[in-house]
Amino acid sequence: MTDLDIGRLTSARTDFESALRPHLRDLLAYFARRVQPQEDAADCLSETLLVLWRRADELPTETDALRAWTFGIAKGVLANQRRGAVRQNQLAERLRGEIAVHRPHSEGEDSRAMFTALANLRTTDRELVTLIIWDGFGVAEAGALLGLSPGAARARYSRARSQLRRQLQ
Amino acid sequence: MITDDELDKRISLADTARSLSPSDDALDALLRGTREVAPTVAPRQRRRLVTGIALAGMIVIGGAAALPAAAGVLSFFAQSDWTCAWGSECGDPDGQWIDTDASDFVDYTATVFPYDLPLPAGVDAEEFRIAAANEIQENPGLQSETGVIHSFEARIYCAWVGEWLRSDDAGDLEARTAASEIMIQNADWPATVATDGGGITEIQRAFGDAALNGDREIVLTAAQWNACDSADGKPHPTGERLVEGILEGLGTE
Numbered sequence: 001m002t003d004l005d006i007g008r009l010t011s012a013r014t015d016f017e018s019a020l021r022p023h024l025r026d027l028l029a030y031f032a033r034r035v036q037p038q039e040d041a042a043d044c045l046s047e048t049l050l051v052l053w054r055r056a057d058e059l060p061t062e063t064d065a066l067r068a069w070t071f072g073i074a075k076g077v078l079a080n081q082r083r084g085a086v087r088q089n090q091l092a093e094r095l096r097g098e099i100a101v102h103r104p105h106s107e108g109e110d111s112r113a114m115f116t117a118l119a120n121l122r123t124t125d126r127e128l129v130t131l132i133i134w135d136g137f138g139v140a141e142a143g144a145l146l147g148l149s150p151g152a153a154r155a156r157y158s159r160a161r162s163q164l165r166r167q168l169q
Numbered sequence: 170m171i172t173d174d175e176l177d178k179r180i181s182l183a184d185t186a187r188s189l190s191p192s193d194d195a196l197d198a199l200l201r202g203t204r205e206v207a208p209t210v211a212p213r214q215r216r217r218l219v220t221g222i223a224l225a226g227m228i229v230i231g232g233a234a235a236l237p238a239a240a241g242v243l244s245f246f247a248q249s250d251w252t253c254a255w256g257s258e259c260g261d262p263d264g265q266w267i268d269t270d271a272s273d274f275v276d277y278t279a280t281v282f283p284y285d286l287p288l289p290a291g292v293d294a295e296e297f298r299i300a301a302a303n304e305i306q307e308n309p310g311l312q313s314e315t316g317v318i319h320s321f322e323a324r325i326y327c328a329w330v331g332e333w334l335r336s337d338d339a340g341d342l343e344a345r346t347a348a349s350e351i352m353i354q355n356a357d358w359p360a361t362v363a364t365d366g367g368g369i370t371e372i373q374r375a376f377g378d379a380a381l382n383g384d385r386e387i388v389l390t391a392a393q394w395n396a397c398d399s400a401d402g403k404p405h406p407t408g409e410r411l412v413e414g415i416l417e418g419l420g421t422e
Contacts, residue, residue: 029186114183147316151394
């Protein structure tokens with residue numbers, strides 16, 4: 001029996017808050033990096049938590065597995081947000097307000113050059129790079145989130161980095 | 170030449186959420202509020218599937234299973250109601266997100282498994298599909314439908330890599346050639362093509378060509394790059410240089 005199987009046997013619903021609390025900042029940052037305006041990230045996080053709450057009995061308790069699971073849900077919520085299907089949620093109002101006054105540090109020329117270089121990557125390659133560098137996933141983990149085999153993820157990551165280097169030099 | 174560390178640093182500095190620091194109170198309030206309001210929020214409607222009826226409708230023709238036309242309207246818990254919002258990453262912009270951890274995921278895969286792709290002799294398609302679906306469930310989460318199909322294509326590919334190595338060990342040139350030809354065809358399999366914007370299919374085709382020439386070193390590289398069980402865990406410099414050359418060549422286009 002794997003750690004994942006053992007985790008599913010626990011009473012995930014009663015441990016919902018303690019299980020998810022360590023992942024909230026990372027999930028919020030995931031959305032904040034990818035939505036405009038940035039404060040919409042609060043509503044995306046709220047939507048994600050609602051989905052996770054409905055499935056609380058199925059949450060794995062092993063940390064890495066839970067993290068991958070929550071980001072899989074978040075990816076679907078992000079897709080809905082891009083279709084305009086995530087509405088502002090009163091639950092997220094306070095968080096929205098905090099994000100609205102946040103000013104990203106990355107506004108210098110170097111950052112603009114990097115934004116341009118990232119924008120010139122193929123979408124999956126860009127998402128692979130940002131999942132690894134910004135969101136802290138391993139190459140295989142990030143590839144799994146994107147439906148790539150480990151080998152394909154390694155190859156595409158290597159290619160994307162080469163492309164970024166060429167653009168920045 | 171920008172070093173790896175310098176590139177990582179520059180990418181990190183461009184992170185617009187790097188300094189985002191929400192208060193603990195705001196996060197706790199959101200989490201608490203979710204538990205309080207969630208019972209009043211209707212979950213997404215899911216049409217229940219009676220699995221027995223769905224599978225009983227399958228017609229076995231010459232060893233391959235064909236689903237009745239009505240199967241297309243059946244729904245599984247695995248189907249999430251979410252659709253892909255972007256193009257090539259999902260292959261099909263209208264494709265659904267599939268929950269690989271749903272209780273009926275294995276049953277759902279009967280509707281998308283690529284039964285038209287060949288398997289090595291003696292491998293039962295249904296047993297293969299079920300075993301592969303169980304493996305996919307070891308890493309649960311949401312995948313696009315195309316991603317699920319690609320997972321199967323990748324495992325079928327690995328089965329043929331294994332067959333190539335077996336037939337090479339046995340000195341069975343005919344079987345080895347047959348396996349090589351399937352490895353070449355992998356570069357044109359629909360989900361393999363759909364999930365790659367370029368590069369991977371070129372690499373897979375190169376692996377297949379080398380397999381046809383009897384190059385065991387490259388086939389072992391193919392096993393490694395595709396995370397096949399037949400990978401031997403050893404470095405294969407010739408194969409790695411082949412891959413690097415293909416990637417560099419694509420990068421200069």
